[in-house]
Amino acid sequence: MRPPASSPSADDTLARFVRLPENRSAWLAIQREVRRMVRGRRSSRLLCLHGGPGTGKTHLASGMLERVMQQLPGVSVRQLSAADYERLSAEGRPGSTIGTSQASFRMEESAGDSSGTVAGESPDLLDAQIELESLRDCDLLVVEDLQHLSDRASASLSNLFDHRQSRGRGVVLTCSPGPGLLTHLSRRLTSRMAGGLVVHLEPLSPRSRRRMVRQWIESRRLHVTPAVIHWIADHGQGGGARPLLGAVNQLEQLARLHPPPLDLPLVTGPALNLPLESGSDLERIAFRVAEQYRLPLALVRSRSRHQHAVLPRQVAMYLARQITNHSLVQIGGYFGGRDHATVLHACRKMEQRLETDVGFVAMIRSLQSELS
Structure with a gap:
């Protein structure tokens, strides 16, 4: 039996998430899954968050893990990228049945070897198999950037999802395009994703970008003119939050060197250069x-x-x-x-x-x- 759930921190990752019309549905979905786990209810449905870079997918997924671990001491969680899963799957494949049935390891000692090593299997292979087994059995699994998964790893990932679904263990996925656009992956995998709760995080509108910048500036107690907020929101490249956050971080550095309030001539000069979106x-x-x-x-x-x-x-x-x-x-x-x-x-x-x-x-x- 797990210890009783503790109250969420007012300053954890989910609490700091800036809720906007473009991400509200995703935030609500994450909150609902957290409540479900805290109340001891099992979930047989995948949660898939998709949207462009900087829309908040990783922030929400990481915040969910943090909140669950905070409120359920002893809970087991795993988070990895699709590329990491593919590497583990490839390393653990020889002699392994992970992904199709309960893994069984051949623990026969080689003749004359009393070191406890496994005959015919390297330590790296066993480590990969053990790691894959933890993905099957943990209470909550997050797999990010499904768009980077290759088709050859689709089958084993589908089997992993089926195993977890049959036992009511949560799975959260992130990807840039929605399941229907991941045409390089097997239909079996994309149908599993589409059969879950699929939530799109939309690019931020100009109004939401200004609201996000304003909230970050206020949380850091920076004093800037309104024109600065509008300029940063309008000139950050792409529809995501990363270039905006980079600009606010630079404002914080400027605030240590210049008296408040920071105005537009200072910010638009050589002192501040907006960072790129994901080039x-x-x-x-x-x-x-x-x-x-x-x-x-x-x-x-x-x-x-x-x-x-x-x-x-x-x-x-x-x-x-x-x-x-x-x-x-x-x-x-x-x-x-x-x-x-x-x-x-x-x-x-x-x-x-x-x-x-x-x-x-x-x-x-x-x-x-x-x-x-």
Whole structure:
């Protein structure tokens, strides 16, 4: 029996989510699934959130995990990207029945070997199989960026969903296009997705962008003129929130150097340069680095300071600086809305490591050659 549920924090990820007409349905769906789990009810329906970059899919999915773990101590949750799932599926395939029936491991010791290793199966294979098994049995599973899944992994993922559905265990999916547009995936998988609750997060309207910028500015107690809010909302590229957040982060830096209120002439000068939305070259670099370190793309791009995310993010920033023509501000904006000084620091850290770590030099050169 689980301990009684605790009350949600007023400052957790879901509480900080800016609710707008474009994302209200998705926010309500997440809240409903959280309540269902907290009340001990099982869910046999997939929840699929789809929309363009920066519309809030990852924020909502991560917020749901955080809220569930907060209110249900001891609950088991897993979050990974579709690319990570495909890698695990490939690594765990030899000799494994995971995805079709209960996994069974051949635990026969090789003749004369008392070390406890498994005959014919490498430690990496067993690790992958154990990890896949945890995806079957956890209380809540989040799989992100289904658009990056290949067709060859569709069957095993469909089997995973069927297994979890039969046991009433929650699944949340995110993807850019809706299930009907994922034509490269098997019909079996897309029909499973379409059969669940599918919620579209729409691009932000100009009014919603201004509201979002205003709320972020007020939460940080920044003093700006109304014209600044309108200018940032109107000039951030794309319909998502990331470039807006990057601009607000830069405003916070400006506020430390200039007396309030920050006005339009200051903001539109060289001091502030709006970051890019998810540019294809930056996304390609971030995706490859995330793959190299076996991390979700969202974690590499996030503001998380977790030790597992810091080095890969610094590597991606360094490669972006070396390979692309984007400014430090634009690179920082893409990686969690960071300022130019953070990117410069990351590049210097990488340069220092390149002087002493031969293995690191080989990896960076390989990535540069592949991405250039």
